[in-house]
Amino acid sequence: MADEANPVLEARGIVKIFGQHRALDGVDFAVRPGEVHALLGENGAGKSTLIKILTGAYQPDGGEIMLDGAPVRFTDPLNAQGAGIGTVYQEVNLLPNRSVAENLFLGRQPTRFGLVQRKAIVSQAAALMATYGLDIDVRAELGSYSVAVQQIVAIARAVELSGKVLVLDEPTASLDRNEVDKLFDVVAKLKARGLGIIFITHFLDQVFALADRVTILRNGQLIGTRDLSQLTATEVVRMMLGKDLAYGHSALPVAEAAKGPVKVTFSGLGHAGRMAPFTLSLHEGEVVGVAGLLGSGRTEMARLMFGVDTADEGEITVSGKPVKIRNPAQAVMAGFGFCPEDRKLDGIFGELSVRENIIIALQAKLGWFRALHRDEQDEIAGRYADDLDIRAANHDMPVKLLSGGNQQKVILARWLANDPTFLILDEPTRGIDVGAHAEIVRTINRLREDGLALLVISSELDEVVAYSNRVVVMRDRQMVAELHGADITPAVIVGAIADNSIPTEAQV
Amino acid sequence: MNRAFRPLLATTAIFVLAYIAAVLQYPSMLSTRVLGNFLTDNAFLGIAAVGMTFVIISGGIDLSVGAVIGFSTVMIATLIMWAGLHPFVAFAITLVVSAGFGAVMGAAIHYLKVPSFIVTLAGMFLARGGASVLSPDSIGIKHEVYTTISRSYILLPGGGRLTVIAMIMLTVFVVGIVLAHRTRFGSYVYALGGNETSAALMGVPVARTTILVYTLSSTLAGIAGIVFSLYTSAGYSLSALGVELDAIAAVVIGGTLLTGGYGFVAGTFIGVMLQGLVQTYIVFDGTLSSWWTKIVIGGLLFMFILLQRLVFSASTPRKKAFRKS
Numbered sequence: 001m002a003d004e005a006n007p008v009l010e011a012r013g014i015v016k017i018f019g020q021h022r023a024l025d026g027v028d029f030a031v032r033p034g035e036v037h038a039l040l041g042e043n044g045a046g047k048s049t050l051i052k053i054l055t056g057a058y059q060p061d062g063g064e065i066m067l068d069g070a071p072v073r074f075t076d077p078l079n080a081q082g083a084g085i086g087t088v089y090q091e092v093n094l095l096p097n098r099s100v101a102e103n104l105f106l107g108r109q110p111t112r113f114g115l116v117q118r119k120a121i122v123s124q125a126a127a128l129m130a131t132y133g134l135d136i137d138v139r140a141e142l143g144s145y146s147v148a149v150q151q152i153v154a155i156a157r158a159v160e161l162s163g164k165v166l167v168l169d170e171p172t173a174s175l176d177r178n179e180v181d182k183l184f185d186v187v188a189k190l191k192a193r194g195l196g197i198i199f200i201t202h203f204l205d206q207v208f209a210l211a212d213r214v215t216i217l218r219n220g221q222l223i224g225t226r227d228l229s230q231l232t233a234t235e236v237v238r239m240m241l242g243k244d245l246a247y248g249h250s251a252l253p254v255a256e257a258a259k260g261p262v263k264v265t266f267s268g269l270g271h272a273g274r275m276a277p278f279t280l281s282l283h284e285g286e287v288v289g290v291a292g293l294l295g296s297g298r299t300e301m302a303r304l305m306f307g308v309d310t311a312d313e314g315e316i317t318v319s320g321k322p323v324k325i326r327n328p329a330q331a332v333m334a335g336f337g338f339c340p341e342d343r344k345l346d347g348i349f350g351e352l353s354v355r356e357n358i359i360i361a362l363q364a365k366l367g368w369f370r371a372l373h374r375d376e377q378d379e380i381a382g383r384y385a386d387d388l389d390i391r392a393a394n395h396d397m398p399v400k401l402l403s404g405g406n407q408q409k410v411i412l413a414r415w416l417a418n419d420p421t422f423l424i425l426d427e428p429t430r431g432i433d434v435g436a437h438a439e440i441v442r443t444i445n446r447l448r449e450d451g452l453a454l455l456v457i458s459s460e461l462d463e464v465v466a467y468s469n470r471v472v473v474m475r476d477r478q479m480v481a482e483l484h485g486a487d488i489t490p491a492v493i494v495g496a497i498a499d500n501s502i503p504t505e506a507q508v
Numbered sequence: 509m510n511r512a513f514r515p516l517l518a519t520t521a522i523f524v525l526a527y528i529a530a531v532l533q534y535p536s537m538l539s540t541r542v543l544g545n546f547l548t549d550n551a552f553l554g555i556a557a558v559g560m561t562f563v564i565i566s567g568g569i570d571l572s573v574g575a576v577i578g579f580s581t582v583m584i585a586t587l588i589m590w591a592g593l594h595p596f597v598a599f600a601i602t603l604v605v606s607a608g609f610g611a612v613m614g615a616a617i618h619y620l621k622v623p624s625f626i627v628t629l630a631g632m633f634l635a636r637g638g639a640s641v642l643s644p645d646s647i648g649i650k651h652e653v654y655t656t657i658s659r660s661y662i663l664l665p666g667g668g669r670l671t672v673i674a675m676i677m678l679t680v681f682v683v684g685i686v687l688a689h690r691t692r693f694g695s696y697v698y699a700l701g702g703n704e705t706s707a708a709l710m711g712v713p714v715a716r717t718t719i720l721v722y723t724l725s726s727t728l729a730g731i732a733g734i735v736f737s738l739y740t741s742a743g744y745s746l747s748a749l750g751v752e753l754d755a756i757a758a759v760v761i762g763g764t765l766l767t768g769g770y771g772f773v774a775g776t777f778i779g780v781m782l783q784g785l786v787q788t789y790i791v792f793d794g795t796l797s798s799w800w801t802k803i804v805i806g807g808l809l810f811m812f813i814l815l816q817r818l819v820f821s822a823s824t825p826r827k828k829a830f831r832k833s
Contacts, residue, residue: 078711093709095702097512097769102695107711115690141511157710 005032008068008196009054009085009165015062016049016220023049026063027222029215031165031196036187038199038211038228040240042294042459045217047200051167054198055087056080067164086158090170092150094157096143101125103142104157132156132186148179152186165196172201173295184210202295203476204233204498216240233498237293241461241494260284262320263453264336264422266305269314275300277314278479280472282422282453287444289468290457291493297477298457299341302424305455306338307331318421332365337415339408341426341457347411350400354392355381357399358413365418384413388443408440422453429460441466461490473497514819515763515812516775522808523782530785534792540668544661546784547674552577552732552739552748554677554780557755557762558684559725561776564759565688566718567701567768568624570725572613572631573732574751576606578744579639580733585647585743595653603730609635610726614719624722632752639745646744649737657738673735680728684773697721701768757809758783765816782808 007030016024024046031037041047052058054065056074064071067083074080077087094103101121102109109116125138132152142150151171158166168187172180187210191197199211207214208228216223216239223239263284270277275297282288292298303309305316307325316323316334323334331338340347349357358381363372372380381395388409392402399410408428415423428444429437437460444467447454458464464471471488473481473496481496531538547554556573563570580602587598609631616627661669688694696717699707708714732751737743762779764771786804790796 077709081711093703093706095699095706095710095769097702098695098698103710106695106699107692109692109695111692115686116692116695118690144511 005034006069007031007066008033010066011050011054011060011063012066013063014050014053014060014065016046016053016058017061022220024053024060025220027217027220029054029222029225031198033164033194033196034191035213036191036197036199036211038201038207038214039217040201040207040214040236041217042240045240046220047217048169049220050217051087051169051198051200054080055085055167081158081162084162084164085167086162086165087167087169088151088154088158088171090173092147092154094142094150094154096141096150098142099139100129100136100142100145100153101138103153104128104138104160128156128160129153132189133182146179148175148182151175151183155186155190159190159195163195165198166190167198167200169200170202171199172203172206180206202293204236204293207236208233234495237494237498240293241459241490260286260451263318265317267315267317269304269311269316271300271304271309271312274309274477275304276478280479282455283469284421284453285448285451286469287448287454287456287467289464289471289488290455290474291459291461291464291471292474292497294459296474296497297479298474299426300477301474301479302338302340302426302455302457305331306336306424308338329364332361332418335419335421337361337418337420337423339411339415339423339425339428341430348399348407351398353396354385354390354399354402354410355395357410358384358417361414362417380417381413384417387416388413389439405439409443412443416447420452422455423447424455424457426457427459428456429458429463437463461493464488464493465490475499511819512763512765512770512772515816516772516778518815519761519763519775519778519782519812523778523785526782526785530789530792534789537788537792540664540666542668542788544664544668544670544674546781546788547677548669548671548739549787550780550784551671551673551677552736553751553754553758553783554777555680555732555735556729556751557758557776557780558680558773559728560752560755561684561759561762561764561771561773562688562697562721563624563725564756564764564766565701565768565771566697566721567704568617568718568721569628569756570613570722571625571628571752572609572635573725573729573755574748574753575632575635575639576609576726576729577733577736577748577751578746579635579642580606580730581737581740581743581747582639582642582647582745583743584734584737585649586642588649588651589647595649595651599734602733603727606730606733607723607727610723610729611719613726614722615715617722618715618718628722636745642745643743644745646742648742650741654738654741658741673738676731676735680731681773681777688773693717693720698769701765701770703769754783754805757805760816761805761808761812763812763816766813 010030012028014024014027015022027046027050029050039047039050049058053060056077056079066072072083074083104125105121110120111117122138129136129138134149134152136145136149142153155166171183175183187197201207211228213225214228214231214236215225216236218240260283262281265281267279268277278301280288290298290301300309304311307327307330310326316325318334325331325334349360355377359372359377362380366372378395385392385395390406390409390413392406399407402410429440441463444454444456448467456464456467465488468488471483471493472479473483473493475497483492483496556577560570560573583602583605584598587593587601588595613627613631616622617624657672661671664670688697696712699710699712700714700717704714736748740747758779759776760766761782762772762775762777764775783805787801790798790800
């Protein structure tokens with residue numbers, strides 16, 4: 001790799017502001033020809049915002065973009081593509097209903113007398129696919145091929161049309177191991193051809209296997225750009241999660257002894273291809289923290305527990321009695337509650353009032369014919385709103401007008417009104433301003449003291465440490481470690497997340 | 509074998525079997541006369557259905573087709589009988605007006621981001637209302653061009669007649685097939701129906717294609733109106749009521765996916781012929797109410813929607829693994 005090579009695409013001091021939120025704050029980024037440059041960061045770190053600016057989907061509020069040393073301004077993705085920057089997304093943005101050949105040539109089909117020359121397209125497409133090591137029938141529908149083949153077709157189209165920089169946005173998220181290898185061969189060939197490749201992924205082992213350099217973002221800030229040959233996986237995870245290990249932590253670990261009898265047991269629960277079977281018991285008055293990088297299977301685990309995805313193996317027992325959970329309604333009947341990660345998408349009903357949002361799950365449990373009386377609704381909503389200190393002008397205002405922290409508490413109140421035995425919180429502090437974090441953590445601790453069993457998924461390791469009796473660590477859709485007592489420190493958790501994620505040691 | 513072909517094959521097989529069954533019962537149905545009448549009687553429907561095929565493949569719907577046909581017949585009749593224009597001049601004006609009408613609807617659909625269902629529903633009321641304002645009564649058209657055209661035909665072996673309007677329909681189908689499968693415009697229409705976001709990212713001119721699709725549909729409805737006026741020698745504001753629904757039925761029976769992205773113009777031809785076959789059978793039978801046509805079409809439509817579900821969703825596309833190279 002030529003260290004001194006001039007970057008083909010460079011971004012300097014990029015700023016992007018959404019409302020009052022600085023999604024990117026003075027970020028520098030450069031990719032050289034013939035290198036694979038990984039871009040890492042947790043959700044909300046600003047990766048996708050940066051990519052959207054580099055590919056013309058967003059306009060930066062500050063900073064400049066240089067292509068081959070000259071400043072450029074992309075009005076839209078097509079414009080960027082024409083200038084030489086092609087993008088391949090995780091969700092293949094091609095046409096599954098058309099043939100491979102047509103997907104490769106759409107918009108630039110050779111024509112004669114206005115008629116498309118199909119034979120020429122088919123032979124050229126077949127030749128093009130052969131250069132990528134694919135011997136496929138290019139006349140077949142794109143949708144009839146596996147995602148991996150579709151990815152390679154998308155890459156081929158992007159390279160044909162642009163040819164300077166290739167952006168791969170989580171291309172491997174839905175591929176199996178062989179397919180990933182195949183894709184990596186293709187990327188290696190393109191790298192040898194001198195393309196600058198930007199690679200975004202959540203899989204650290206793939207970063208080490210493929211990339212030359214890495215740029216890490218956190219909370220819209222540039223943490224650093226490093227040569228991967230000088231980094232260990234632990235250092236990368238530390239940069240991503242931002243834990244200063246030397247500083248340590250002062251919060252007292254939650255005592256492990258103070259918990260009741262086993263409340264819920266998941267034994268051997270799993271879903272082929274999504275989640276390796278895991279076994280976990282939760283006690284009354286216990287918080288189990290779940291740590292792991294994005295895409296490690298944290299959310300998948302919660303979805304299996306709550307019946308959003310149906311487990312294809314394993315058993316669930318509540319208070320010693322086996323229960324069947326095949327959908328969320330059954331989970332609610334079993335006394336489960338689930339506060340999902342994306343509140344706006346999966347949690348709140350923005351147009352409905354605070355009161356309606358709180359009583360909706362309780363009403364669902366009661367059924368259609370036992371409508372809660374308005375006075376009862378007011379009473380229940382009022383009680384939990386006070387308990388959780390939900391700050392709303394009144395309980396009939398739409399939830400969407402509340403702050404993120406208060407919205408989160410409304411969802412919490414909804415499940416508490418249901419008198420649950422087991423509550424799953426997925427990233428309860430995401431998207432909430434920092435001041436409100438401590439309040440959510442206090443609430444979690446209080447619920448624990450009240451005897452609830454809680455499973456809390458979080459990327460904020462300081463917080464996980466502050467409320468967890470136990471911490472389980474996820475990696476590659478498996479539960480890889482369970483930490484107790486003195487082991488519950490950010491340093492140990494980071495080590496467990498990073499462990500073994502250095503290349504080649506196949507774990508699947 | 510492309511799975512999109514399966515509904516088309518099913519339609520063709522059903523048409524052939526139904527025709528054989530009809531011929532076994534009424535042997536006289538096997539004649540070029542009956543076939544010629546099939547084509548003539550359904551010419552306006554077939555022409556409108558070609559436009560509808562493009563609209564549905566692009567992921568939209570056009571409810572204004574029947575009303576535009578009705579409006580066109582009235583406009584032609586008034587231009588010829590009241591304004592004294594030569595029929596060919598009247599035809600040209602009508603086509604320009606209907607094309608413009610479609611372009612405006614397409615532009616509204618694209619730029620205002622209103623569902624095509626609503627825009628073309630508005631278009632339907634506008635065209636039907638406009639036709640009634642021009643003339644609420646039927647206007648007979650008497651002109652030597654009309655007499656000449658309705659007397660011209662090619663005699664088929666066996667005594668059947670291939671009329672001018674049947675030939676117009678066949679030409680429209682051939683042009684439609686070439687347009688759909690052999691031009692960039694055709695591939696853009698399929699692209700829009702497959703995934704509009706992807707299509708836009710791949711450089712498909714979404715605005716132009718959307719406008720052209722509805723322009724095409726309305727222009728073909730205008731041609732269908734011309735054919736309808738030749739067929740009936742009259743212009744009437746309430747003619748071709750509900751033809752848009754017959755056209756949608758023909759398109760879906762012909763194997764085009766109602767959600768867009770898949771379909772064949774040739775399939776629509778079979779869909780139209782299948783409707784013609786059912787009507788002819790009922791005429792031959794003589795005892796059945798003509799409303800039985802609707803019942804049979806309803807049954808067929810339901811069956812084909814079921815079939816498409818089976819082909820397109822229940823059986824997810826086979827995954828092809830990498831071949832060892």
